[in-house]
């Protein structure tokens with residue numbers, strides 16, 4: 497990836513975060529933490545890696561992305577909106593009764609491939625898609641995004657074994673290793689040590705990357721695309737609430753409420769980061 501592309505994607509990740517903050521707004525709860533930790537990955541997938549465009553959402557050959565940690569929907573909505581899947585006016589109606597965009601992903605939303613929100617199910621859905629594409633001889637890739645707290649769901653490990661058994665090398669899963677779940681540190685609530693070793697022992701190829709480094713995420717995905725005969729996992733070493741000083745690593749912003757003050761601060765911090773990237 498050249499420097500110009502990298503810079504464009506870094507700026508896109510900040511744009512997605514700005515959309516995220518505007519969607520959450522003031523005075524209502526929103527999943528800031530686990531959405532922000534995925535901003536760079538969403539930017540790399542939707543705007544560089546995936547065969548995906550708003551004009552071909554039904555193309556059988558498109559790559560698919562299943563957000564298994566569906567509570568982070570707002571960052572995916574931001575990416576789909578920036579890609580032109582629906583008008584920006586929908587972002588303002590997010591999580592309202594008559595709005596298109598609900599609190600968790602739904603297939604009525606252009607660009608959303610699976611209904612998620614009940615944790616633990618997305619990898620199975622993605623595996624089913626990958627198997628169906630293989631039967632149909634369609635060379636599309638399927639991506640699935642899981643959380644680290646989500647790893648305590650048993651269905652994930654059933655899907656992990658099945659994907660390895662069926663040698664599904666068109667499947668790349670991501671694990672957003674932000675180390676915090678809904679109410680505290682993942683290690684204190686349901687510790688699953690040695691995640692990389694566990695996935696390797698389940699028959700997966702595992703890559704661990706800095707989940708806020710555009711080039712590193714891209715390299716991890718490229719390496720996963722070259723794996724043959726088994727599925728791949730890219731562990732994203734991330735910070736929950738990344739880019740927002742008051743939210744980083746803070747479980748209170750898993751699904752927290754922004755005040756006028758924190759809302760303004762969040763947008764201000766994004767502006768500072770943007771200026772820093774633009775000035776090289």
Ligand SMILES: Cc1ncc(C[n+]2csc(CCOP(=O)(O)OP(=O)(O)O)c2C)c(N)n1
Pocket residue numbers: 529530531533565567568613614615616642643644645646647672674676677678682736
């Ligand atoms: C089956 C199920 N149980 C509980 C929940 C409630 N819940 C929503 S998010 C969450 C924590 C998830 O933690 P993690 O996977 O680490 O997500 P992240 O920190 O990346 O947002 C929980 C328990 C749920 N959505 N589904």
